[in-house]
Amino acid sequence: MTDATLGKAHSPAAIDAIQSSYMVQVQRRRLYGGLTLMIFVLLMVSGFVVADDRNAGGFWEGLHQIGDYPAAVLSEAWAKRADLPALLLHFFPALVETINIAAVSTLFGAGAGLVLSLLSTRGLARWPRLIPLFRRFMDIMRAVPEIVIALVLIFILGGGPVPAMIAISIHTAGALGKMFSEVAENADLKPVEGLASTGATWSQRMWLGVLPQVAPNYISYALLRFEINIRASAILGFVGAGGLGYELRNSMAWGPGQFDEAAAIFILLFGTIVFFDQLSSRYRNRLSEGAHA
Amino acid sequence: MTTADLDLMKHNAEGLFRRKRVLAFAMPAIVAAYFAYIFFAFDIPGLVQRASMDNAVTLASDSWSYKVHVTRSNSTGEIAYAVEGERKGAYPEGQRPDWVSGGDIVTVDLGRGYLVRLLPENRTEVDIPGYGTIEAQAGDRQVTTNLGDDLPDWINASDRRVAITTPEGRITLTGSKTEVFNYFPGWELFWFTFDSPYHGQPVTRILFGDRIDPDRANIAGALADWWNNPMWRHKDVAWAIGETILMAFLGTMGAAMLALPLAFLAARRFTPMVVVRGLTRRLFDFVRGVDALIWTVVLARAFGPGPLTGSLAILITDTGTFGKIFSEALENVDGRQIEGVASTGAKPLQRYRFGVIPQVVPVLLAQVLYFLESNTRSATIIGAITGGGIGLMLTQAIQTQKDWEEVAYYIVLVVVMVMLMDWFSGWLRGRLIGRKD
Numbered sequence: 001m002t003d004a005t006l007g008k009a010h011s012p013a014a015i016d017a018i019q020s021s022y023m024v025q026v027q028r029r030r031l032y033g034g035l036t037l038m039i040f041v042l043l044m045v046s047g048f049v050v051a052d053d054r055n056a057g058g059f060w061e062g063l064h065q066i067g068d069y070p071a072a073v074l075s076e077a078w079a080k081r082a083d084l085p086a087l088l089l090h091f092f093p094a095l096v097e098t099i100n101i102a103a104v105s106t107l108f109g110a111g112a113g114l115v116l117s118l119l120s121t122r123g124l125a126r127w128p129r130l131i132p133l134f135r136r137f138m139d140i141m142r143a144v145p146e147i148v149i150a151l152v153l154i155f156i157l158g159g160g161p162v163p164a165m166i167a168i169s170i171h172t173a174g175a176l177g178k179m180f181s182e183v184a185e186n187a188d189l190k191p192v193e194g195l196a197s198t199g200a201t202w203s204q205r206m207w208l209g210v211l212p213q214v215a216p217n218y219i220s221y222a223l224l225r226f227e228i229n230i231r232a233s234a235i236l237g238f239v240g241a242g243g244l245g246y247e248l249r250n251s252m253a254w255g256p257g258q259f260d261e262a263a264a265i266f267i268l269l270f271g272t273i274v275f276f277d278q279l280s281s282r283y284r285n286r287l288s289e290g291a292h293a
Numbered sequence: 294m295t296t297a298d299l300d301l302m303k304h305n306a307e308g309l310f311r312r313k314r315v316l317a318f319a320m321p322a323i324v325a326a327y328f329a330y331i332f333f334a335f336d337i338p339g340l341v342q343r344a345s346m347d348n349a350v351t352l353a354s355d356s357w358s359y360k361v362h363v364t365r366s367n368s369t370g371e372i373a374y375a376v377e378g379e380r381k382g383a384y385p386e387g388q389r390p391d392w393v394s395g396g397d398i399v400t401v402d403l404g405r406g407y408l409v410r411l412l413p414e415n416r417t418e419v420d421i422p423g424y425g426t427i428e429a430q431a432g433d434r435q436v437t438t439n440l441g442d443d444l445p446d447w448i449n450a451s452d453r454r455v456a457i458t459t460p461e462g463r464i465t466l467t468g469s470k471t472e473v474f475n476y477f478p479g480w481e482l483f484w485f486t487f488d489s490p491y492h493g494q495p496v497t498r499i500l501f502g503d504r505i506d507p508d509r510a511n512i513a514g515a516l517a518d519w520w521n522n523p524m525w526r527h528k529d530v531a532w533a534i535g536e537t538i539l540m541a542f543l544g545t546m547g548a549a550m551l552a553l554p555l556a557f558l559a560a561r562r563f564t565p566m567v568v569v570r571g572l573t574r575r576l577f578d579f580v581r582g583v584d585a586l587i588w589t590v591v592l593a594r595a596f597g598p599g600p601l602t603g604s605l606a607i608l609i610t611d612t613g614t615f616g617k618i619f620s621e622a623l624e625n626v627d628g629r630q631i632e633g634v635a636s637t638g639a640k641p642l643q644r645y646r647f648g649v650i651p652q653v654v655p656v657l658l659a660q661v662l663y664f665l666e667s668n669t670r671s672a673t674i675i676g677a678i679t680g681g682g683i684g685l686m687l688t689q690a691i692q693t694q695k696d697w698e699e700v701a702y703y704i705v706l707v708v709v710m711v712m713l714m715d716w717f718s719g720w721l722r723g724r725l726i727g728r729k730d
Contacts, residue, residue: 055600
C-alpha cells in the first residue's frame with residue numbers, strides 16, 4: 001500500500017476498498033500459513049510413522065519400558081552403593097582422558113580457527129583473493145562429521161584418544177573459524193590501519209590490532225565449543241576412541257551384573273557436563289558483561 | 294594534577310604492565326606444559342610405533358580403485374573371475390576379462406610385462422620384468438617354488454603360502470588356491486552389476502537405442518537395475534540417508550514444539566512462581582546434562598535400534614537446549630508490544646500469540662534451523678551407536694576393513710548431505726526471516 005492511496009482515502013467507498021483488499025491479503029496470508037502448517041504436520045506425522053515402522057521396537061510398546069533400564073541400573077547401583085566410590089575412582093582416569101581430548105582439541109581447533117578466520121574475513125585477509133578458498137575449506141571441515149574422521153583414523157592409528165582428538169580438532173577449527181570470522185568482520189579497522197602505517201607486518205597487525213578487540217568474544221565462543229567438545233569426545237569414545245565413552249560401551253556389553261559400573265560412568269559424565277556447562281556459562285556471562293561495559 | 298597523583302598513576306601503570314608481561318609469558322608456558330603432559334598422557338611416542346602405515350596405504354589406494362580376483366581352485370582346477378572377489382561381482386559363466394587369455398594355459402596379463410600363467414596340474418609361472426620367472430607348484434597344503442632363500446622384500450614366502458606384490462597387481466599362492474589380483478582405478482560396477490543386461494552398454498544406447506531387455510523399457514529397466522544394484526546397494530544407502538535426515542528433522546522439530554511451551558514456564562516474565570520456574574529450569578539442565586550419548590543408550594534399551602530411537606534421543610537432549618535458549622529469548626521480549634495488544638482487550642492467549650510470538654519467532658527459527666543442520670551430523674553419530682541410518686552403514690563398512698571404496702562413497706554422501714542441509718537451512722532461514730547471512 002502506498003502513501004498515494006492513503007492520501008486519497010477520504011470517501012467511504014475508498015475505505016471499503018482498502019478494507020476489502022486488506023481482508024483479501026489477510027485471508028491469503030492465513031491460507032498460506034495454514035497450508036505451511038498442514039505440510040509441516042503432515043511431514044511430522046508421516047516422518048514419525050516411517051521412523052516407527054523402521055525401528056526395531058515400536059514407539060507405543062517401548063514407551064512404558066523407558067524406565068526399565070534406568071530403574072535396573074539405579075537399583076543395582078543402590079544395592080552395591082558401597083562399591084560406588086571405588087568405581088568412581090576407578091573410572092576417573094577415563095574421565096580425565098575424555099576432558100583432555102576435549103581440551104586439546106579445543107586449543108588446536110581454536111588456534112587453527114583463529115588463523116582461518118582472519119584469512120577469510122574481508123578487510124583483514126592476507127590474500128583477499130583466496131577468501132572463498134578458505135571459506136570453502138572451513139565449510140568442508142565443518143561438514144565432515146567427527147565420527148567419519150575418527151573411524152578412519154582408528155583404522156590407521158589404532159584405538160585411543162588421538163583419533164578422537166584429531167577428529168574433534170578439525171571440526172572445531174571449521175566451526176570456530178566461521179564464528180570467529182563473523183566477529184572479526186565487525187572489528188574496527190582503524191587500529192589495523194594505524195599499525196600498517198608504522199610498517200607492521202600482517203601477523204603484527206592481526207596480533208596487535210585485531211586480536212585485542214575480538215578476544216573476549218573469541219574466548220567466549222571457544223568456551224562454548226569446549227563444552228560441546230566434552231560431549232563429542234564422550235560420544236566418540238563409544239565407537240572406540242578411548243575415554244569414558246569407551247568404558248561405557250564395555251560395561252554395557254557385560255549387561256546385568258555390571259550395571260553399577262554403568263551407573264558410575266553415568267554419574268561421572270553427567271556431573272562433568274553439568275560442571276563445565278555451569279563454569280563456562282558463568283565465565284561467558286562475565287566476559288560478555290565486560291564487553292558491554 | 295600533583296606529583297603524588299602522577300606517581301600513583303605511574304605506579305598503577307607499571308603494575309598493569311607487569312601483570313600483562315607475566316600473563317603474556319605465563320599463558321603460553323601453561324599451554325606448553327599442558328601439551329607436554331598430553332604428549333605423554335596420550336602416549337604419542339607409542340602411537341607412532343603402533344600406527345599402521347600399511348592400513349593407510351590400503352585405505353588410500355582401495356578407496357579409489359578396485360581389484361579383479363582371478364582365482365584358481367587347486368582341487369578342481371576351475372578358474373573364477375570376480376570383482377573384489379565377491380559373488381555379487383562374479384563374471385557370468387563363460388565370460389572373463391579381456392586381459393585373460395588362453396585355454397589350457399591361462400595367461401593373466403597384469404600389464405607392463407607382468408604375466409601370470411596358470412598351467413595345468415596346479416603349476417603357476419609368474420614373469421616379472423627385471424627379476425625373472427617364478428615357478429610354483431601347489432601341492433597338498435604346500436607350495437614349492439624355485440625361489441631361493443634370498444628374497445626381495447616384495448615377496449613373502451613360506452612352505453604354505455607365497456605372496457608376491459608387484460606394482461601391477463598381487464599374486465597369492467597357497468596349497469588350496471592360486472589368486473591373482475589385478476588393480477584398476479575407479480568404482481567398478483557402480484551403475485550395473487554383470488547380471489544386469491545394461492552392464493557395459495553406452496549411455497546413448499540406454500537412452501536412445503532399441504530395447505536391450507525385451508521385457509522392459511530401457512530407462513525404467515536401467516533405473517531399476519541401478520537402484521537394486523547388489524554391490525553398491527543404492528536403495529539401502531538412499532534409505533539410510535533418508536533415515537538420518539528423518540532423525541534430525543523429527544528430533545529438532547519435536548524438541549522445538551516441546552520446548553516452546555516449557556520455555557514460557559522457565560521465563561521470569563511469564564511465570565512468577567519461583568518453584569515452577571526453578572523446576573522447569575532444572576529439568577532443562579538435567580536433560581541437557583544427561584547428554585545424547587546416555588539418552589541414546591537408555592532409549593535403545595526401550596525401543597530397540599532404529600531411527601525412532603535416534604530421533605527421540607535428539608528430541609530429549611535438544612528440548613533442554615531449546616528450552617534454555619527460548620526462555621532467554623522470552624526474557625528479552627519488549628513489554629510495550631504486549632501492552633499494546635493487551636490495550637485492545639486481548640485475552641492472555643491472544644496476548645502471547647500477537648504480543649510475544651512475533652517477537653521471538655525470528656530468534657527461535659534461526660536457532661531451530663541451525664540445530665537442524667548440526668543435528669544431521671549428530672544423527673550420523675547417533676545412528677552409529679543406536680544402529681540406524683548412514684552412520685550404521687559407515688561403521689559397518691569400516692569395520693569389515695575391506696570395502697574402502699564403499700567407505701569413500703558413504704563419506705562423500707555424508708559430506709554432501711550435511712552441506713546440503715546447511716545450505717537448505719540457510720536458505721529457509723533467509724526466506725522465513727528475510728535476513729541473508
